[in-house]
Amino acid sequence: MHPISYTDVTAARARLKAHLPASPAMHYPLLDQLVGHDIRVWVKHENHLPVNTFKVRNATSALTALMERDAELAARGVAAASTGNHGQGLAWAGARLGIPVTICVPEGNNPEKSAVIMSYGARLVEAGATYDDAVAHCDALIAAEGLTRIHSTNNADVLAGAGTLTAEFLEQVPELDAIVLALGGGSQCVGAITVRDAVKPSLTVFATQSEGASAQHDAFHDGMPRHGQSVNTFAEGIANGSTYDMTVNALRAGLTDFVLVSEASIAQAIRDFLRITHNLAEGAGAAGLAGLHALAPKLAGKQVGIVLCGGNLDTPTLRHILQ
């Protein structure tokens, strides 16, 4: 049923150990007060990892696995289409591991994000008017240069990397009753489900998405895969209009529930994280808190984990959110 096994996750943890520290799990009494319902909230600070997001786990897992499997292929380089976190994660991991990285982005990509990708020595290729054009260009480069594609979701090593987050979280806070996770491609949730089934079957796993980009939420509820559904959310990290072959079934079978949150509630969650934790979350990295608000009556009295990521919020967007 699952596209990966718990053994894949523990193998990924072993590969990541030399490169990434455990991210802290922190408790803030003021966050408990905010959420109410006698819930104890634990924040997994994935924003304290390099490039400020769990995506660095995914990228490092994929590149270390490739190196183990075929060093020659790894030395030739990897490529992906991305506009944000996946590209930053690959660029960081490639620099760390000495693997050439190519990231294809559409023309006019957000300059702050492109600058980060290039700062780690990755080759940035601007091509095409849309993200899909960038994907097509990336395919051509991969074929021409013999590169290895690292898909952001449809890649077992990526999913295993994401699973290390929940494995680590349960070691830090064994009392966790539930986790509420923002869902983009689904790697974080599939990783959580895989770990839950092996380590703590009583853990409930909830996903959340913006009302403005609800493809995966809709597919979870009606069982119909989605492709190219419209997206309209400032939370770029979860602005996905499609389901993915490797995650869609596991999500449907393994998630406890999947809720939508408003754009306004995501913006409010960013402000609350700033005020209470003094950490900068991006939209996708604050959506878990917004989802927790929606689920709070159901989770009364529980210990609940959420994830804070923050690598993808540029200054103009933050300025707008604070106004």
Next chain:
Amino acid sequence: MHPISYTDVTAARARLKAHLPASPAMHYPLLDQLVGHDIRVWVKHENHLPVNTFKVRNATSALTALMERDAELAARGVAAASTGNHGQGLAWAGARLGIPVTICVPEGNNPEKSAVIMSYGARLVEAGATYDDAVAHCDALIAAEGLTRIHSTNNADVLAGAGTLTAEFLEQVPELDAIVLALGGGSQCVGAITVRDAVKPSLTVFATQSEGASAQHDAFHDGMPRHGQSVNTFAEGIANGSTYDMTVNALRAGLTDFVLVSEASIAQAIRDFLRITHNLAEGAGAAGLAGLHALAPKLAGKQVGIVLCGGNLDTPTLRHILQ
């Protein structure tokens, strides 16, 4: 000469080990580009510690030392006058260690900061119109209730706690040639000097302050202690108008240099930290970066450490800085 010894610092590290993780030391290529002069910049993320600041080291060091020395006194409780980080650090450490904490603040204290202090179970006493009035009230409470005063600077255990920062930093980045530190009371710099003298005498230690609150800078340069000099800076963590008995001489003898930075350059450093690292710094926690800009021509080609703290910036101030 020094008010503490390196042995005091290693003892503090041993006491802190069970309570605080090492804070990460991170390198951002875009920060190197920003600073220029072929400098490699290392950021010590003290904002990733509880209450987002190195002050939690100072408080935890003082309270664990008190427990070891006199458990009965510790059980009776500790008190301090503070408006910000020192009070938050003590409140967190007291909750962690089971020691009652009283924090005296002036009436009308910033409500966000008071809320954090109370959220950790500390007793918050609002008394008097000014900070000095709160100090006087704190003195009276200490006398009446047999509490132990934990001064933010004039306390050897506090200074030893601050020293653990530099000891940790040098283990993480042995190549460091220099560190540039924002100076409020002077604990961080005295700690750095103490560790430098014992571990790496070639390390240069620079202090920086705002032009708007230059008492300690002025004392460093002319040798005259200051008391009640005017302060006019938004960087509340370094808004000190006085020198302190336990730090003033050690700073004069041990600092390599002490430079002033403008309010505008501190605000710019907060914006640069947000854009490049996606971390929220407060004014005092960004002043090190502002100081590094001022010192950069002298530090060309060096590996330089700075510290990012961020527990003390409220949302209205951040909004203002981003506009």
